[in-house]
Amino acid sequence: MTLSSTRGRTAVESRPAGLDMTQLRSEFPILRTRVHGKPLIYLDNAATSQKPRAVVEAEADFSLLENANVHRGVHALSQMATAAYDRAREEVRTFLGANHVSEIVFTAGTTAALNLVAQSYARPRLRAGDEILLTGMEHHSNIVPWQLVAQATGARIRVIPVTGSGELDLAGLNEVLTERTRLVALAHVSNVLGTVNPVRQIADRAHAVGAIVVVDGAQAVPHIRVDLEALGADFYAASGHKMFGPTGIGFLYGRAALLDAMPPWQGGGGMIQNVTFEETTYAPVPARFEAGTPPIAQAIGLGAAVRWLRSLDWSAVEAHEADLLAYATERLAEVPGVRLIGTAREKVSVVSFVVDRVHPHDVGTVLDLQGIAVRASHHCAQPLMRQFGVAGMVRASFAAYNTRAEVDALIEGLLEVRKVFA
Amino acid sequence: MPDASELYQSVILDHNRAPRNYRPMEGADRQAEGYNPMCGDQLTVWLKLDGDRIADVSFQGSGCAISKASASLMTTAVKGKTREEAQKVFESFHRMVTGQGGPADDMPAKLAVFAGVREFPTRVKCATLSWHALKSALETPDPAK
Numbered sequence: 001m002t003l004s005s006t007r008g009r010t011a012v013e014s015r016p017a018g019l020d021m022t023q024l025r026s027e028f029p030i031l032r033t034r035v036h037g038k039p040l041i042y043l044d045n046a047a048t049s050q051k052p053r054a055v056v057e058a059e060a061d062f063s064l065l066e067n068a069n070v071h072r073g074v075h076a077l078s079q080m081a082t083a084a085y086d087r088a089r090e091e092v093r094t095f096l097g098a099n100h101v102s103e104i105v106f107t108a109g110t111t112a113a114l115n116l117v118a119q120s121y122a123r124p125r126l127r128a129g130d131e132i133l134l135t136g137m138e139h140h141s142n143i144v145p146w147q148l149v150a151q152a153t154g155a156r157i158r159v160i161p162v163t164g165s166g167e168l169d170l171a172g173l174n175e176v177l178t179e180r181t182r183l184v185a186l187a188h189v190s191n192v193l194g195t196v197n198p199v200r201q202i203a204d205r206a207h208a209v210g211a212i213v214v215v216d217g218a219q220a221v222p223h224i225r226v227d228l229e230a231l232g233a234d235f236y237a238a239s240g241h242k243m244f245g246p247t248g249i250g251f252l253y254g255r256a257a258l259l260d261a262m263p264p265w266q267g268g269g270g271m272i273q274n275v276t277f278e279e280t281t282y283a284p285v286p287a288r289f290e291a292g293t294p295p296i297a298q299a300i301g302l303g304a305a306v307r308w309l310r311s312l313d314w315s316a317v318e319a320h321e322a323d324l325l326a327y328a329t330e331r332l333a334e335v336p337g338v339r340l341i342g343t344a345r346e347k348v349s350v351v352s353f354v355v356d357r358v359h360p361h362d363v364g365t366v367l368d369l370q371g372i373a374v375r376a377s378h379h380c381a382q383p384l385m386r387q388f389g390v391a392g393m394v395r396a397s398f399a400a401y402n403t404r405a406e407v408d409a410l411i412e413g414l415l416e417v418r419k420v421f422a
Numbered sequence: 423m424p425d426a427s428e429l430y431q432s433v434i435l436d437h438n439r440a441p442r443n444y445r446p447m448e449g450a451d452r453q454a455e456g457y458n459p460m461c462g463d464q465l466t467v468w469l470k471l472d473g474d475r476i477a478d479v480s481f482q483g484s485g486c487a488i489s490k491a492s493a494s495l496m497t498t499a500v501k502g503k504t505r506e507e508a509q510k511v512f513e514s515f516h517r518m519v520t521g522q523g524g525p526a527d528d529m530p531a532k533l534a535v536f537a538g539v540r541e542f543p544t545r546v547k548c549a550t551l552s553w554h555a556l557k558s559a560l561e562t563p564d565p566a567k
Contacts, residue, residue: 359486361461365542366426378462391462391484420426421435421487 019316025401027052038371041406041413046191046350046397047375048241049222051305055245058304059297070296071270071287085296088303089286092251095306096228096236103259105252105286106299110218111141113237113252114185116289117214118145120265121235121258122183128154131180133211135197136162136387137190140380142216146185155182160202162387166193166342173205181211188220188231192379192395193342194325194350196224203232212258218242218250222399223321223348225314234258240298244399245305249298252289259285268292317400321349324398328407335414341388349398352379355414358421360392366420367394367413374410428538429545430487437491442498443480454562456483456555458547463489467555474504481552488545492536493552499530505560512553519549 015023025031028050033040042050062084068077070085086101093101107113122132132146136159150157158176161169168186177184184206189196203213215233220226221243228236235258239250254262264271264282268291273281282288328351332338337356355363364376375395378385385392396410447453447468457464465483469476479501481493500508514526515533521540525533539549 359490361463361486361545361548362430362488365429365545369426377460382462385462391464416426420430 015311015313017313017316019313019320019400021401021403027054028401029053031401035371035373036369041370041372041409043396043398043402043406043410044373044375045222045399045402046219046242046395048247049244049399050401051244051246051301052308054308055301055304059246059301062297062300067297069293081296084300084303085294088299088306091303091306095310096226096253098228098253100256102285103253103256105254105259105289106294106302107237107250107252107289108248108295109239109241109250110216110237111145111239113235113250114142114214114216115145116252116265117235117237117254118149120262120289121212121254122146122149122155123152124263126150126153126155126182129180130155130182131158131178132156133158133160133177133181133184133206135160135168135186137166137168137193137195137197137381137384138185138187139191139216139218140382142185142187142214143383146183156180159383160186162193162384165344166190166195167344168195168197168202170198170201173202177202177205177209177211179209181206181209183214184211185214186216188215188217188226188236189223189348190342190381190384191219191350192352192381192384192393193344194219194347194352194397195342195344196220196346196348198346199231199233203234207232219348219350222309224318228253240302240305243302243305244308246295246298246301248295249302251302254285256285259289262289264288264291266291270294312400320400321398324402324404324407325349325351327404328396328398328410331407331411332414335411336418338414341390341393349402350395351397352393352395354390354393355417355421358417360390360394362421363394363414363417366417367410370409370413370416372410372413429542431535431538433495433532433535434487434491437494438487441481441490441494443501444482444494445480446482447478447480450480452559452562454555454559456551456558458485458489458551460547461486463548463551465489465493465552465555467493467552467559469556469559474506476500476503476505476508479556481555485551486545486548488536488539488548489551492549495533495535496552496556499533500556508556508560512557515553516550519546 030050068081070082089104092104163169206213212234214235217236217238221238234255236253241247271283271288271291341352360376378392450468451471452469463485467481470478479497514529517523519539
């Protein structure tokens with residue numbers, strides 16, 4: 001019997017140039033749903049993006065028709081599953097422009113990827129007196145793993161400060177990035193401020209003192225074309241669910257020479273070469289870091305998300321998102337009492353703000369009642385909140401499928417907030 | 423479908439704008455912190471006890487309209503009550519905001535403005551933050567005394 005794949009019901013491989021918004025939005029059924037009786041206006045894409053049919057169908061088709069474990073069985077389904085899983089890894093490699101497929105490790109997400117680098121790369125290498133350099137705009141997931149390493153090794157954490165406009169203050173970089181720096185970990189794009197950080201510039205300085213560079217790319221991959229060569233990142237982490245893919249899957253890119261030299265972090269099936277009770281030899285990368293049955297359907301969904309992303313006309317996506325950002329920035333300035341936080345020159349389509357004398361949670365609730373989904377909290381970046389002197393902010397984060405009309409709805413919603421709390 | 427005015431009743435908006443008993447207390451017998459790690463809301467509740475009775479109560483902190491107004495109304499509702507009476511009020515209030523019962527007879531009527539919270543499960547913690555702090559202050563003896 002020959003098995004044939006049914007994947008690819010929703011063809012997205014070829015699109016005309018430009019951005020057909022009607023077509024694009026039709027690929028996301030959730031965008032036609034209602035919340036509290038109002039049409040959903042989804043502006044919480046930095047928390048998690050919505051998923052196009054192509055992604056959900058790839059996952060569902062695998063689970064319904066092709067499900068088997070990978071790297072295990074001799075039977076046809078298992079071989080197909082293994083091939084599909086490997087194809088997904090190849091999709092991610094192509095997407096990032098990595099040299100070799102073994103440089104892509106599937107993880108549960110960005111957090112797991114950063115913890116893997118912290119525990120497997122940094123912890124065995126760092127000593128008291130060594131320094132880890134972070135930035136003032138990091139998400140907790142790019143702070144806490146390094147604190148754990150610092151506590152275990154005696155290394156010290158230092159921080160690149162953030163300016164009032166939400167850019168990294170590189171004026172004093174030489175004071176914090178020194179011969180003692182072993183590792184620099186920074187966000188490619190800030191989840192709060194939307195700032196695109198000058199990763200290349202910092203990476204060059206880091207490499208000059210012999211430090212390696214770990215980049216949290218979770219907020220970059222849905223918005224900008226990532227080119228690893230151009231960035232100079234030694235490690236690059238991201239999550240599937242913020243790039244139109246499934247939850248529970250993400251990836252870590254690592255330079256081959258670095259990954260090869262790293263010991264496993266978690267032990268189990270799939271990551272071994274040979275096991276006796278005396279000794280185990282480990283599988284080569286990336287399998288060495290993928291103990292246990294991986295999230296197979298999710299990896300296949302991530303592969304589909306990457307294919308979907310690559311099917312878009314990126315010049316058109318970037319132009320559209322730049323327009324949304326400029327339009328939202330301009331219109332927010334019309335609402336009395338709204339203060340925009342994060343006005344970096346290089347920004348993705350994310351706007352964080354506070355409303356004078358109204359707590360972010362109350363803003364969030366009043367917007368929610370109008371069908372508008374935003375994030376209202378400390379955004380897992382409490383040090384940054386403290387710097388800007390606020391307990392929290394409201395964040396509207398746009399994706400390629402958002403429209404100017406949705407920005408208008410947000411502004412109407414904020415005027416309603418002003419009315420309720422007049 | 424709930425609307426904003428059901429949650430943000432005018433009494434709540436008033437207490438949010440001008441919270442009552444909003445001050446640190448000199449010579450307090452008890453104090454406790456309330457902290458919601460989800461949103462970063464934080465407040466301190468101070469108590470002065472006269473035997474078993476709450477002679478004075480105040481609070482200060484930062485939070486949303488619901489948590490601030492709830493703390494403010496709580497102070498006005500429990501001042502002069504015994505420890506046990508205050509506990510009973512909290513239980514009734516908790517049942518009401520979690521949708522397990524209507525405003526109870528033993529609950530001061532003004533607290534009924536929070537009945538709308540039951541439609542907003544994510545805001546229950548905001549409405550009960552100060553009450554949990556009060557409970558903890560009542561249950562924790564002051565080591566200095």
